Amino acid sequence: MILPKKGVDKSDISKTLTEFQADDLDWRSGKVFGYVFDPGEEAMEVGKQAYMQFLSENALDFTSFPSLFKFEKEVVEMAVNHLNGGEEAVGNFTSGGTESILLAVKAARDHARVHKPGIKEPEMILPITGHAAFHKAARYFNIKVVPITVDDTFRADVAALKSAITKNTILVVGSAPSYAHGVIDPIAEMAAIAKENDLLFHTDGCVGGFMLPFYKKLGEPVPDFDFSVPGVTSISMDLHKFAYTPKGASLVLYRNSDIRKHQIFACSQWTGYTIINNAVMSSRTGGPMAAAYAVLNFLGEDGYMNIARQKIAATKILLEGVRKHKDLKIMAEPDFCMFSFTSETISIFHLIDEMNSIGWYIQPALTFEHSRHNVHLSINFSNVEWVDAFIEDLYKSIENIRDVTYGEIGAALKKEFENKDPDSLTDKDIQDLLAMAGTSGDDFPDAMADISEMLDVLPPKLRERLMVEYTNGIF
Numbered sequence: 001m002i003l004p005k006k007g008v009d010k011s012d013i014s015k016t017l018t019e020f021q022a023d024d025l026d027w028r029s030g031k032v033f034g035y036v037f038d039p040g041e042e043a044m045e046v047g048k049q050a051y052m053q054f055l056s057e058n059a060l061d062f063t064s065f066p067s068l069f070k071f072e073k074e075v076v077e078m079a080v081n082h083l084n085g086g087e088e089a090v091g092n093f094t095s096g097g098t099e100s101i102l103l104a105v106k107a108a109r110d111h112a113r114v115h116k117p118g119i120k121e122p123e124m125i126l127p128i129t130g131h132a133a134f135h136k137a138a139r140y141f142n143i144k145v146v147p148i149t150v151d152d153t154f155r156a157d158v159a160a161l162k163s164a165i166t167k168n169t170i171l172v173v174g175s176a177p178s179y180a181h182g183v184i185d186p187i188a189e190m191a192a193i194a195k196e197n198d199l200l201f202h203t204d205g206c207v208g209g210f211m212l213p214f215y216k217k218l219g220e221p222v223p224d225f226d227f228s229v230p231g232v233t234s235i236s237m238d239l240h241k242f243a244y245t246p247k248g249a250s251l252v253l254y255r256n257s258d259i260r261k262h263q264i265f266a267c268s269q270w271t272g273y274t275i276i277n278n279a280v281m282s283s284r285t286g287g288p289m290a291a292a293y294a295v296l297n298f299l300g301e302d303g304y305m306n307i308a309r310q311k312i313a314a315t316k317i318l319l320e321g322v323r324k325h326k327d328l329k330i331m332a333e334p335d336f337c338m339f340s341f342t343s344e345t346i347s348i349f350h351l352i353d354e355m356n357s358i359g360w361y362i363q364p365a366l367t368f369e370h371s372r373h374n375v376h377l378s379i380n381f382s383n384v385e386w387v388d389a390f391i392e393d394l395y396k397s398i399e400n401i402r403d404v405t406y407g408e409i410g411a412a413l414k415k416e417f418e419n420k421d422p423d424s425l426t427d428k429d430i431q432d433l434l435a436m437a438g439t440s441g442d443d444f445p446d447a448m449a450d451i452s453e454m455l456d457v458l459p460p461k462l463r464e465r466l467m468v469e470y471t472n473g474i475f
């Protein structure tokens with residue numbers, strides 16, 4: 001492909017774009033559990049219009065675009081009030097949960113550099129259920145992750161936290177809730193331990209932070225997770241998930257500006273314009289900020305309470321349907337509209353392929369520590385009317401795959417690779433493994449069960465290496 005010499009007609013471009021979309025997940029069907037957060041047509045339209053109106057404005061310099069400054073300030077204020085931040089709490093708008101987490105971790109590292117200069121090899125304590133974005137932050141910012149285990153309900157183990165603290169610890173993390181199992185860590189206990197030990201504590205509220213206060217108002221038993229908990233010093237909360245604003249919208253909030261200060265980047269050591277960045281990016285569209293402002297105001301508390309009410313009911317129906325089936329097992333009773341289930345009698349990965357082949361989208365998760373491979377469901381507003389149909393198709397799909405043979409690839413690979421150091425494998429070994437998984441060629445595989453089964457038995461580090469090599473190869 002090369003840049004066309006002569007510009008292409010705009011109707012042809014539009015046709016091509018639509019053709020490209022043909023194989024995308026059909027999220028408008030309401031049968032996709034994940035990825036797209038659809039608040040309904042009207043709110044979606046409000047968001048789109050605001051986004052397009054500010055598409056070209058640049059948040060690089062908030063003094064040149066005071067409109068964007070206002071959006072950010074007002075949205076942060078709403079969030080601070082929503083999460084009991086009080087007078088001193090502050091925050092910023094970011095492009096997503098990962099960026100919010102990167103910034104909170106970077107702020108913790110630089111806060112420690114000033115307040116605990118003796119720490120040369122900073123450590124972050126992270127439950128094994130904590131989001132991968134914390135690992136990314138650790139790798140980017142040279143911080144050691146100290147993983148701690150979780151109990152049978154997949155909530156962080158408080159005793160493990162206590163013993164993981166060292167003189168190098170700078171940050172403790174808890175999730176509200178964790179993505180995989182939808183359960184909230186014991187934030188109050190964890191934050192109290194952090195406070196006693198003069199450590200910063202981050203609540204990852206990327207998925208739950210915005211909705212959980214509405215769940216609580218509706219009488220759901222939601223444990224405290226926000227700034228009302230002594231010791232919580234920062235929170236990440238996405239808007240582009242369960243606040244249903246268009247993508248590119250999250251917030252990172254701090255108990256006070258003394259901590260937040262360490263997030264901000266300024267640079268005057270070059271020949272160009274002076275740089276001050278609240279976030280990781282410099283130039284960025286004003287679209288997501290405008291859209292977030294618009295959708296939050298459009299839906300208001302009543303709109304979100306309505307969404308929360310319907311999602312709570314839908315989640316209960318799905319849980320009941322899964323619980324009743326003899327072949328399925330819910331991994332943990334969730335605190336939010338997301339949960340996972342597994343099976344010891346049928347192939348979970350084939351079940352996922354079967355469901356996805358008839359128009360659903362459900363997600364596999366691989367085995368990690370004592371979290372067995374599973375199906376993850378994030379229940380969305382758009383899924384609400386489909387829950388009965390989902391359970392019906394799930395039961396049918398189980399019968400369709402009941403007799404499928406599985407486990408052989410896994411068993412063979414496990415034997416071969418279980419004790420091998422991934423770094424000792426040659427590029428050829430890796431290419432052979434990728435070929436074995438059927439990942440060669442330009443098309444993405446339709447059926448994923450064999451690939452998932454294979455990855456499931458490999459050590460996590462080897463999985464990572466395979467995924468890097470695969471991605472490196474296809475782009």
Ligand SMILES: Cc1ncc(COP(=O)(O)O)c(C=O)c1O
Pocket residue numbers: 095096097098099131133175177178179204205206207238250
């Ligand atoms: C708990 C949690 N934290 C962080 C993230 C990362 O968010 P993003 O994909 O917006 O970067 C996610 C994404 O699902 C999440 O579930």
